[in-house]
Amino acid sequence: MSALVVSRNPRVVSLVQQSWGPDAYALAADPFPPSVQSLMSELEGAPFPTVAVLDPVEWMQDGLSLAADLDQSFGVPVVLVTDRANELGLAAMRAGVRDIVHPMAPLEEMKQALERAASHAASEGPQPGAPGAAAPQRGKVVTVASPKGGVGKTTVSTNLAVGLAMREPNSTVLVDLDIHFGDVATALNVAPEFTLPDMAHGPASRDSVALKSYLTQHQTGLFVVPGSDSPAAADAVSPKEAGNLLNMLADQFKFVVVDTSPGLSEHTLSVLDQTDILVLVTSLDVPGVRGLRKELDTLRDISIVLDSRAVVLNFMHPSRGISVADVEASIGRKVDLQLPQSNAVPISVNQGKPLLQQGSRDPVAKQLKALVDLVAAGDEVQAKGRRFLDFAKKGDKS
Ligand SMILES: Nc1ncnc2c1ncn2[C@@H]1O[C@H](COP(=O)(O)OP(=O)(O)OP(=O)(O)O)[C@@H](O)[C@H]1O
Ligand SMILES: [Mg+2]
Incomplete structure (x- = not known):
């Protein structure tokens, strides 16, 4: 004392x-x-x-x-x-x-x-549930990644984080680990005072209570670690520091959602070490699906085995000439979630208000809500009588 x-x-x-x-x-x-x-x-x-x-x-x-x-x-x-x-x-x-x-x-x-x-x-003592009061057990780290850019990672991560935060106050923090070109702050329309580099070094990196004071709070109660607005400052954040930051946040929050840059950067790999649920996003096109196959193979080759994984297929549209069955055959596993192509998505980004914050009834919002339910429940969910989200369990060889 x-x-x-x-x-x-x-x-x-x-x-x-x-x-x-x-x-x-x-x-x-x-x-x-x-x-x-x-x-x-x-x-x-x-x-x-x-x-x-x-x-x-x-x-x-x-x-x-x-x-x-x-x-x-x-x-x-x-x-x-x-x-x-x-x-x-x-x-x-x-x-x-x-x-x-x-x-x-x-x-x-x-x-x-x-x-x-x-x-x-x-x-x-510290208020229960408030960041600063140690979580009764370590929170879940949910990392959203993809081999290619522009396939919907930020769309998925911001909506997932907002959805979790709206279910339970003070439960969720979203980390923008797309350290050079992160756009989480724009998607959420927040003007952060502090960004990732401020939290990866200095007092916030040593003291979890101090760290809380650097986070930006969104209208929905979600806490945010925005990406850097300066590439030079972002370069100064090492993968180890990013991993340390995530570790501290997982001690304080029930859910730590991580948005990443395309591919398996060193920062993403350091975060995968601590990830409980990996959400892999791909677009419905041949390069995207091939890239996903390679990423799944690489993760297996480097022995990163996660408790749960979900594959999200984005930009679903009948005119694309590939079916879900084609994708599943190519990646050798089931697709867990299908996001239709919808103008509601770019509109929500331009408004700085994620679909789940708006309470949108768009089909994309419904799928994103299902992902929130799944992560919150930590288990499979039933939808319309069929198991439609099926996380591969530890040891899955797909
Ligand atoms: N289902 C969808 N329907 C229509 N547009 C979409 C859909 N999903 C994402 N988009 C749009 O596609 C663009 C890229 O999405 P997003 O930023 O989420 O991808 P990303 O994988 O995070 O990209 P980057 O790799 O550049 O970070 C955005 O303009 C977004 O509004
Ligand atoms: Mg992005």
């Missing part, structure tokens, strides 16, 4: 250190950090505190906004130091501040305020 005091006043720092003991540490921030992520970047790897004492002096607005962020999003109780208790009481209460202590208060007063805050932290 540690206490953090953010203050430039040596008397306040000393009050906290005497009250709390050796696990109290101080930060003399100037200016005051207004959010948890700016606080974390100043802390440079120091442990996340159990309680925080904030002494913002002239940056009271920033102090209250940090207090609200710490209390509401991270369950860290805050003691505010100010000589304007009467004037600020209501605003402090609204920000979730537990106690107000005068900078000239006697030691005993600070001690009692910290004890009350600490007992509160111990009794409440």
